[in-house]
Amino acid sequence: MVFFPKSLQHKIEQVKEKHQFRSLKTNYPSIDFSSNDYLGFSSQGYLSEELKTLEPSIKTGSTGSRLISGNSFLFNEIENEIAQFHHGDSALIYNSGYDANLGLLSSVPQKGDLILSDELIHASLIDGIRLSFATHYKFKHNDINSLKELITRHQSTFKEIYVVVESVYSMDGDCSPLVDLANFCKGINAHLIVDEAHAIGVFGKNGKGLCYELNIEQLCFARIYTYGKAMGCHGASIVGSEELKHYLINFSRSFIYTTAMPEHTLLSIKAAYQLLKKTIEVEKLRSHITFFNTLTTKSHQNFIASTSAIHCLILKGNNDVQFLEEKLGKRNFFVKSIKSPTVKQGEERMRLCLHSFNTKDEIDVLLSLIHE
Numbered sequence: 001m002v003f004f005p006k007s008l009q010h011k012i013e014q015v016k017e018k019h020q021f022r023s024l025k026t027n028y029p030s031i032d033f034s035s036n037d038y039l040g041f042s043s044q045g046y047l048s049e050e051l052k053t054l055e056p057s058i059k060t061g062s063t064g065s066r067l068i069s070g071n072s073f074l075f076n077e078i079e080n081e082i083a084q085f086h087h088g089d090s091a092l093i094y095n096s097g098y099d100a101n102l103g104l105l106s107s108v109p110q111k112g113d114l115i116l117s118d119e120l121i122h123a124s125l126i127d128g129i130r131l132s133f134a135t136h137y138k139f140k141h142n143d144i145n146s147l148k149e150l151i152t153r154h155q156s157t158f159k160e161i162y163v164v165v166e167s168v169y170s171m172d173g174d175c176s177p178l179v180d181l182a183n184f185c186k187g188i189n190a191h192l193i194v195d196e197a198h199a200i201g202v203f204g205k206n207g208k209g210l211c212y213e214l215n216i217e218q219l220c221f222a223r224i225y226t227y228g229k230a231m232g233c234h235g236a237s238i239v240g241s242e243e244l245k246h247y248l249i250n251f252s253r254s255f256i257y258t259t260a261m262p263e264h265t266l267l268s269i270k271a272a273y274q275l276l277k278k279t280i281e282v283e284k285l286r287s288h289i290t291f292f293n294t295l296t297t298k299s300h301q302n303f304i305a306s307t308s309a310i311h312c313l314i315l316k317g318n319n320d321v322q323f324l325e326e327k328l329g330k331r332n333f334f335v336k337s338i339k340s341p342t343v344k345q346g347e348e349r350m351r352l353c354l355h356s357f358n359t360k361d362e363i364d365v366l367l368s369l370i371h372e
């Protein structure tokens with residue numbers, strides 16, 4: 001039998017004691033208020049139907065990294081389409097949003113540069129920053145004055161400044177003050193990086209994202225679009241300048257040292273963009289978000305203010321949120337509690353994700369049960 005280190009076993013015991021032990025589940029209640037499939041592209045089969053129009057091949061692998069044997073005309077074609085859709089000069093596809101964020105933040109900011117990030121950015125951005133040789137400070141969540149203070153203190157010491165935010169925060173559902181941030185960054189020549197993971201498919205005409213809706217696309221140094229959420233498939237792209245694309249192809253290790261995405265997944269991304277241009281699901285989702293907000297305002301339920309698909313109710317304590325998750329599960333509602341340490345202790349929460357395919361009745365019943 002192989003030997004498992006005692007120190008690691010001890011860590012497992014510790015998280016169990018704190019009710020923080022994570023395990024993988026396969027059996028989900030059926031009324032989905034938890035997945036990131038905001039438009040039903042995956043679960044409702046919309047994307048697989050659209051994919052048929054592209055006659056996907058059954059080639060199972062891409063045979064190598066993109067710099068060796070894994071590149072194809074299809075990659076070029078789809079990256080051009082993505083750049084066009086998001087009004088950027090270029091797009092570069094990564095195998096996942098995690099890879100994109102890791103590859104961007106670890107390679108672009110250099111020693112002698114400064115990264116300033118919102119304190120609530122996603123782990124994939126944090127991990128990229130950890131691998132970078134630049135200096136890093138966090139500013140208070142969505143607080144532009146806190147960002148300005150850091151700039152005043154450090155601006156003169158560093159060469160380039162990168163400001164890293166998400167358009168929609170995945171564990172809170174609230175939006176970044178992107179217009180103010182973009183104008184501020186422009187004023188001081190800082191480079192703004194925006195992760196649009198939870199905004200694509202949710203905001204803007206044809207679900208183009210929040211940067212589009214707020215007309216700040218051209219003020220962003222890089223925008224990250226992920227395809228595993230509203231787009232119903234997998235992968236991500238970084239949209240920016242031609243120079244950024246050349247740079248990433250040469251220096252971004254999570255792009256260089258990995259097998260390229262297979263054709264089937266690439267075509268799924270192409271089909272997802274095709275679908276986004278014509279679907280009515282974005283409008284349906286938006287109407288559900290408005291309906292949800294009307295009900296929570298009426299019943300004074302204390303959700304974090306949100307116009308995105310993600311809505312969070314702070315309850316405090318891993319036990320309380322787990323209890324509510326189980327209670328709702330028994331009524332067939334698939335709702336996830338978010339426990340510490342994923343969020344700060346004392347800020348444990350129920351995280352509800354709205355979808356275009358949820359019914360208004362389901363939203364009503366769910367909120368009544370939570371209210372009880």
Ligand SMILES: Cc1ncc(COP(=O)(O)O)c(C=O)c1O
Pocket residue numbers: 096097098099101122124166170195197198226227228235236
């Ligand atoms: C804000 C944000 N960025 C990036 C990612 C990672 O994307 P992916 O799931 O494609 O790796 C996530 C996923 O949870 C996310 O919420």
